Amino acid sequence: MSKLTRESFRVLTEDAKQALAASGKIPSVLICAGTGCIAGGSMKIYENLKKECEARGLPVYVGLKHDNEEEKSLHIKMSGCHGFCEMGPLVHIEPMGIMYIHVKPEDCHEILEKTVLTGEIIERLVYTRDGVAYPRQQDIPFYKKQHRVVLANCGTSDAEDVQEYIAKGGYGAFEKALFEMTDEEICKEITDSGLRGRGGGGFPAGRKWDGARRQNAEQKYIVCNGDEGDPGAFMDRSIMEGNPHSVIEGMMIAGVATGATEGYIYVRAEYPLAVDRLRTAIAKAEELGLLGEDIMGSGFSFHLHINRGAGAFVCGEGSALTASIEGKRGMPRVKPPRTIEHGLWAMPTVLNNVETFANVPGIITNGAAWYRSIGTEKSPGTKTFALTGNVVNTGLVEVPMGTTLREVIFDIGGGIPDGKKFKAVQIGGPSGGCLTEEHLDMPMDFDSLKRAGAIIGSGGLVVMDEDTCMAEVARFFMHFTQNESCGKCTPCREGTKRMLEILERIVKNEGTLEDLDMLESLSDTITDTALCGLGQTACKPVMSTLRHFREDYLHHVVDHHCPICNGRKRRLEIQPDLCKGCGKCAKNCPMEAISGQIRGVFHIDNEKCIHCGACWGACPFGAIDAIEEE
Amino acid sequence: METTQQILSRFAQDRAQLIAILQEIQTQKNYLSQEDMTTVAEYLDISVSAVYSVATFYENFSLEPKGKHIIKVCDGTACHVRKSQPIFDALHDYLGLTGKRKTSEDGMFTLETVACLGACGLAPAMTIDGEVHPKMNPDLAIAELDKIREKEAAK
Numbered sequence: 001m002s003k004l005t006r007e008s009f010r011v012l013t014e015d016a017k018q019a020l021a022a023s024g025k026i027p028s029v030l031i032c033a034g035t036g037c038i039a040g041g042s043m044k045i046y047e048n049l050k051k052e053c054e055a056r057g058l059p060v061y062v063g064l065k066h067d068n069e070e071e072k073s074l075h076i077k078m079s080g081c082h083g084f085c086e087m088g089p090l091v092h093i094e095p096m097g098i099m100y101i102h103v104k105p106e107d108c109h110e111i112l113e114k115t116v117l118t119g120e121i122i123e124r125l126v127y128t129r130d131g132v133a134y135p136r137q138q139d140i141p142f143y144k145k146q147h148r149v150v151l152a153n154c155g156t157s158d159a160e161d162v163q164e165y166i167a168k169g170g171y172g173a174f175e176k177a178l179f180e181m182t183d184e185e186i187c188k189e190i191t192d193s194g195l196r197g198r199g200g201g202g203f204p205a206g207r208k209w210d211g212a213r214r215q216n217a218e219q220k221y222i223v224c225n226g227d228e229g230d231p232g233a234f235m236d237r238s239i240m241e242g243n244p245h246s247v248i249e250g251m252m253i254a255g256v257a258t259g260a261t262e263g264y265i266y267v268r269a270e271y272p273l274a275v276d277r278l279r280t281a282i283a284k285a286e287e288l289g290l291l292g293e294d295i296m297g298s299g300f301s302f303h304l305h306i307n308r309g310a311g312a313f314v315c316g317e318g319s320a321l322t323a324s325i326e327g328k329r330g331m332p333r334v335k336p337p338r339t340i341e342h343g344l345w346a347m348p349t350v351l352n353n354v355e356t357f358a359n360v361p362g363i364i365t366n367g368a369a370w371y372r373s374i375g376t377e378k379s380p381g382t383k384t385f386a387l388t389g390n391v392v393n394t395g396l397v398e399v400p401m402g403t404t405l406r407e408v409i410f411d412i413g414g415g416i417p418d419g420k421k422f423k424a425v426q427i428g429g430p431s432g433g434c435l436t437e438e439h440l441d442m443p444m445d446f447d448s449l450k451r452a453g454a455i456i457g458s459g460g461l462v463v464m465d466e467d468t469c470m471a472e473v474a475r476f477f478m479h480f481t482q483n484e485s486c487g488k489c490t491p492c493r494e495g496t497k498r499m500l501e502i503l504e505r506i507v508k509n510e511g512t513l514e515d516l517d518m519l520e521s522l523s524d525t526i527t528d529t530a531l532c533g534l535g536q537t538a539c540k541p542v543m544s545t546l547r548h549f550r551e552d553y554l555h556h557v558v559d560h561h562c563p564i565c566n567g568r569k570r571r572l573e574i575q576p577d578l579c580k581g582c583g584k585c586a587k588n589c590p591m592e593a594i595s596g597q598i599r600g601v602f603h604i605d606n607e608k609c610i611h612c613g614a615c616w617g618a619c620p621f622g623a624i625d626a627i628e629e630e
Numbered sequence: 631m632e633t634t635q636q637i638l639s640r641f642a643q644d645r646a647q648l649i650a651i652l653q654e655i656q657t658q659k660n661y662l663s664q665e666d667m668t669t670v671a672e673y674l675d676i677s678v679s680a681v682y683s684v685a686t687f688y689e690n691f692s693l694e695p696k697g698k699h700i701i702k703v704c705d706g707t708a709c710h711v712r713k714s715q716p717i718f719d720a721l722h723d724y725l726g727l728t729g730k731r732k733t734s735e736d737g738m739f740t741l742e743t744v745a746c747l748g749a750c751g752l753a754p755a756m757t758i759d760g761e762v763h764p765k766m767n768p769d770l771a772i773a774e775l776d777k778i779r780e781k782e783a784a785k
Contacts, residue, residue, distance in 0.1 A: 036751045039762035085751025231706030234748035269653075269690050270747055272760065310649055311689030313745065327648035329687040388708035388750035395751050426707060460750075462707045476710055480745060486687075 004289030006296045009175060012288070016167035019064035026073055027116050030092040032155065034081030034241055035234075035273055037088040041105060042078075045089055048108040049076055056112070064163055074116060080242015082155035083396035084142055087127060092137060092155070099137035100125035129414065142393050145412050147374065149382045150358045151398045154242030159277055162284040165245040171290055173364035177253045178298050181364075183213055186257035190360065192368035194380040199225055199316075199353030200431065200457045201533070202379070202446040205360075208350060211340040212258040215348035220260035222251045223344060223351040225321060226267040226274065229313040230429030231480060233460030235384040236354035238396050240267065240274035243358065244281035248304060250357030252291070253364055254350050255302045263304045264344070266321050269311050278306055313484035317532045318343075318351045320486065331488045332532035353458065355384060375401030379445035383459055387413050390420065390465040402443040405435060409463055420465040424548070428457025430477045431537035433544030434470065453544050455537070469564040470549035471556050475503040477541040485535070492535035495526040499542065506553060509560040516553055519546065570626045572609055572616065576601045578623035585615035585624065631658050634666050638673045645674055648684055652691055660700075661692045697733040697740035699778055703756045703771075706746030713767075714754035718743060720768035724775065738782065739775065 002008070031037075031046050053060045059073040082090045087101035093115055100111065103125060114120040126135045134140045148154075157164050165171070177186050191206025212220060224247060228236040240247060251263045267275050282304050285291040293301045307325050314320045315330040322344040324330035343349025359381060363371045372380045379401040385408060388394045392414030399408060405425060409415065416422050424434040433454035435442075442448055449456050464473065482496040499522050505511045523539035530536045546553060555562040561569050574585070574594075579601045586594040586602060593609045596602030604615070604624075616624045637654050641647045648670070655666055662685050671678040685691045703709075703718040721741055725734040733740045749755045752764030756771060763774060 035747075035749050035762060036764070039749060039752055039755070039764045085749075088751070228748065229745065231710075231746035232708045232750055233746070234750055237748040268748075270744060308650070308653060309688075310653060310691065312687065324649065325646065327644075327646045327684070329683055331687075386750055388753060389711045394708070394753070429707065460707070462711060462750075464711055468711060473711075476707070484745070 004296055006175065006179060006298075009171070009290075009296055013166055013169075013172065016064065016163045020164065020167035023064050023075055024095060026075060027096075028075035028077060028094045029111070029116065030077045030079040030094065030156065030158075032080075032082045032088060032090040032092075033078035033159070034085070034088075034238055035271075036081065036085040037090055038273070040089040042089040042103075044105040045091065045103055045108060046076065046078060048105040049112065052108050052112045058112075062158075063161055064167065074112075077158040078160070079157060080154035080159040081238040081396060083151065083238070083398075084140075084393065085395040086393050087395075091125075097136045097138060099127065099135070099140065101127050142395065142397075142412055142414070145403075145407060146398050147382055147400050148398045149362055149374065150239060150246070150355055150384055151242070151396065153246065154238060154396075157243070159242050159244060160280050160284075162245060162281065162288065165243075169365060170245055170361070171249055173361035174249050174252050174256070174290070175296070177256045177364050178296065178300060181256075183257050183259065184210075186253065186364070187213055189368050190257070190363060193363045193371040194368075194378075195356065195359055195363060195371065196379060196381075196446060197353060198355035198359070198383065198458070200428065200455060202456065205352060205356055208340055208352070209254060209257050211338075212260070212348045212350045215341060217348050219262070219345075219347045220258055221344040221347055221349040222254045222258070222260045222263040223322065223325070223349055224251055224263070224265040224357055225316060225318070225351060225353045226265055226271070227309050227316040227321060228268060228271075228354070228458060229316045229484075230431070230458050230460050232386060232388050232426070232429055232462040233458045234386045235396060235459050237268075237271050237274050239354050239358050239384070240271070241277050244274075244277045245285070246358040246361055247278075247354055248281055248285060248291075250352075250360035251304065252302050253360050254352070254357070256300060258348070258350055260348075260350065261301050261303065263302065264307055264325055265304065266307045266309060266315070266325060268309045275306060275308055282306070312486070313480075314486040314532070314534055317534050320532070321351070322349065329486070331486045332534075334531060355459075376443065376445045378447055383444070383456065385459045385461045387461050387463070389425075389462040390416055390468070391463040392417050401445045404441050404443055406440040408444070408461065409440075413463070416463065416465050420467065422463070423466050423468055424464045424470065424473075426462040426464065426473065426477075426541070427460070428455040428540075429460045430481050431455060431534060431540060432457045432460075433540045434464075434473070434548060436548045453540070453547065455540075467564060469507075469555075469562055470545040470552040471503070471562070472507055472565055474542045474545045475500070475507050478503050478538075481534070481538040485538075489529075489531035489535060491526045491529040492531065492538060495522055495530075496535075496538055498522060499526075499539070503542070506556045507562075507565065509556050509562070509566070511553075511557040513557055515557060516546065516550075568628050570611055570628055571606055572604050572611060572613075573625050573627055574602050574604060574615075575623045575625055578621050580621055580623075582620065584618045584620065588614045588618040590614060634669050638670070643674060645676055648674060648676075648681065649688070652681075652685060656691055661695045695733075695737075698738050698782075699759055700740045700742065701756060701758050701775070702742045702744040702747075703766075704745075704747045704749070704754060705743040706748075706750060706753075708750035709746075709754040712753040714756075717754055717756065717766050717768050717771050721771055721775065724772050738779070 091100045091103045121135045126133045187210040195205045196202040312330045315324045317332045320330040320332045375381045384398040478500045482500045485492045487493045581599040591608045593605045667681045671681045
């Protein structure tokens with residue numbers, strides 16, 4: 001293949017666009033190939049559908065349509081995550097825009113015969129809510145309120161097809177940045193757009209880029225943080241799986257803007273599919289000449305590498321991540337100097353999150369003003385959230401910044417299952433806090449959430465219903481943080497251990513009121529003195545649950561009985577008419593809570609009783625009753 | 631299976647390759663032996679302690695042989711609130727594991743937890759040898775293990 005030039009890239013784009021337009025004329029079936037739907041069996045659906053077509057003699061194409069294809073044919077695409085994971089495996093049929101849910105491999109015959117060939121809708125595969133059927137994807141309430149920018153191509157494109165990405169304008173932003181803009185102009189455009197880091201901190205991306213641009217160094221690096229370790233978050237995974245080229249293009253633009261020629265994508269080890277898709281995408285971009293030396297004859301060179309994480313949450317922290325790429329223990333270091341001055345191999349480095357990079361091509365193509373028209377003034381653009389936990393529609397949701405929690409959880413998410421009551425939502429994972437009923441109508445953006453004691457974090461939203469004890473949730477997060485503490489600084493290493501011990505004691509109903517004070521005091525110390533962001537935010541779940549759900553803790557430490565964790569309170573009583581006064585119960589009681597005279601009637605002191613049931617087992621006359629209290 | 635030397639020959643003699651090399655050895659041999667770590671140290675011209683420090687830092691590396699099939703029960707937040715702990719407990723009992731032992735007596739299964747597979751929409755989830763099993767409960771999880779036992783017995 002001859003070397004790619006700007007002219008030949010334009011020809012390539014035009015060809016791809018025509019092929020895409022031509023493909024729109026024949027039906028196509030998009031099968032979701034995100035991790036979720038694959039686990040539900042979507043690969044089998046893909047294979048079955050292909051077989052069905054073969055049996056019928058219907059030509060099948062997997063790439064974009066080309067001129068020599070017959071009129072009667074079908075496109076089958078493995079697409080990125082559609083986001084509606086709860087309803088998977090999902091199958092989407094174009095041009096009708098039909099979406100089928102919970103599809104099984106044996107449904108393929110019917111889908112082909114009825115829907116694809118005659119346009120008939122198969123009712124049992126259609127999503128229904130409150131008695132209304134929604135055959136078309138765009139009408140489904142889950143999608144209707146979303147505004148998909150970053151996820152626009154996820155679920156509508158074949159993630160592995162670079163031609164389709166190009167046909168939809170892909171790499172056009174890179175071309176524009178490379179030939180029509182100076183490095184300063186690119187940084188200014190990103191700054192003007194107000195794009196803030198989507199990984200948690202919310203630092204203005206343009207300022208970061210400009211900072212790295214001003215550095216004088218022989219080598220600079222672009223690093224993409226795909227170490228999405230927050231339990232309950234999978235936005236970045238879905239972007240890497242569903243639209244890998246957008247991340248690559250964003251990184252390339254950052255390269256042009258800062259003068260970096262090497263890029264690294266650090267992906268969690270738990271995301272094997274994302275690694276595969278990125279590898280394929282990089283290989284295809286290299287093959288076309290979009291990555292490599294002297295790209296399109298511009299003199300600009302850019303190379304991309306993938307690093308797989310090895311299972312350490314702390315590597316999501318910038319300086320730990322760069323240490324890990326260097327082949328070292330992933331431990332954060334003291335800052336300053338900041339990563340833009342002293343990053344990977346001590347060189348100036350731009351480190352952004354997956355979603356941040358995926359936002360960049362759109363900003364360069366459509367301009368900062370367009371980006372600012374979405375979202376709020378201080379937090380422009382959209383944010384993807386992973387909506388999970390006790391919610392009807394779990395899945396991936398992209399909404400403009402400033403959307404309220406109520407809209408996300410109730411309108412899009414469909415509310416709480418089984419008629420239970422909403423209790424709280426944990427936002428931002430183990431570094432975030434919980435929000436309650438009173439926050440439901442607060443707009444979600446970087447600043448409002450910060451004021452409420454939470455963070456947007458990477459965007460995990462774990463919904464919890466009334467059956468969730470928040471003291472237990474705090475214990476869960478502390479267990480996670482303690483386990484993942486890298487051990488470098490004392491406040492985090494020792495402090496989280498002590499806090500976990502206290503929380504475990506509390507959950508076991510063995511805590512005291514002083515323990516709550518101790519938790520607060522330890523939280524303050526760790527927050528003020530830990531070395532890195534993860535340590536400094538490790539206590540947020542404890543602090544916010546103590547603030548909003550103190551009663552859950554009080555059940556454990558004052559009543560020594562939590563109605564959620566331990567069920568309804570029970571009281572053991574001896575029935576006087578059945579008791580023969582043998583005294584076996586008193587002998588077996590570990591707490592010496594039973595008293596009485598032999599041949600008299602025995603009595604249980606409920607202040608001392610721990611409800612172990614030893615007396616119940618020992619009584620030969622069945623005289624002991626457990627009475628549920630109101 | 632490749633020898634350690636064969637694996638090493640595919641990587642540059644660069645310290646930055648350390649994690650990738652250890653990952654490859656872990657994948658193929660399912661643990662990192664002392665000999666392997668020494669060989670890697672010599673190849674990269676770094677101290678054995680430097681290799682050991684990295685091998686012990688990351689969760690994915692094991693210094694002891696693991697079972698033939700690796701089960702990971704997700705204990706991310708979403709799975710936790712949809713009751714993943716009872717699944718882990720049931721498998722733990724089923725495999726007769728006690729204390730810190732993670733591998734069953736017959737060397738067939740290793741039981742681990744994982745902090746979020748990112749398959750939260752399918753919670754509670756677990757993986758067997760990397761394959762995701764969605765919407766589990768204790769009975770379904772045990773049934774999956776039984777299936778593997780049957781297959782192994784038929785071999």
